[in-house]
Amino acid sequence: MASEPVKVKDTDPTIGRLVSDASRDLSSLIRSEIRLAKSEIQLSIQAGGIGIALLAVAGFFAMMSLIMLSVAIAYFINWNGKGLSLHWAFLIVFGFYLLLAALLALIGVRKIKKVRAPQKAIAQANETKQILKRG
Numbered sequence: 793m794a795s796e797p798v799k800v801k802d803t804d805p806t807i808g809r810l811v812s813d814a815s816r817d818l819s820s821l822i823r824s825e826i827r828l829a830k831s832e833i834q835l836s837i838q839a840g841g842i843g844i845a846l847l848a849v850a851g852f853f854a855m856m857s858l859i860m861l862s863v864a865i866a867y868f869i870n871w872n873g874k875g876l877s878l879h880w881a882f883l884i885v886f887g888f889y890l891l892l893a894a895l896l897a898l899i900g901v902r903k904i905k906k907v908r909a910p911q912k913a914i915a916q917a918n919e920t921k922q923i924l925k926r927g
Contacts, residue, residue, distance in 0.1 A: 825916050832910030843903030850896030
């Protein structure tokens with residue numbers, strides 16, 4: 793029993809064409825994963841930048857406002873000697889600005905902690921790697 797040769801139709805893709813299509817599709821997939829990673833990193837950097845900016849503002853308020861505004865408020869609390877003594881007035885003002893700086897620093901640290909690695913892109917890359925290993 794001799795087997796008949798398989799007839800190849802003109803519409804059937806060649807091995808070269810299949811390899812070319814697979815290479816193109818793989819390249820497109822890798823480019824898409826890189827775009828996904830870039831967008832995730834950009835969002836994380838933006839959140840981190842906001843956190844750092846809030847910490848900078850907290851530092852600014854902690855240092856600069858204690859000079860001019862503290863003196864004005866302390867004298868207001870003293871009210872030309874009719875209110876609290878000046879030393880208590882200055883201590884109250886200092887405590888208020890210290891609490892304000894702590895609040896801004898806390899918000900800034902929370903924003904910085906939200907910075908994450910590009911989780912979706914890493915998961916997609918691992919999935920692609922597993923598919924390519926299988927076949």
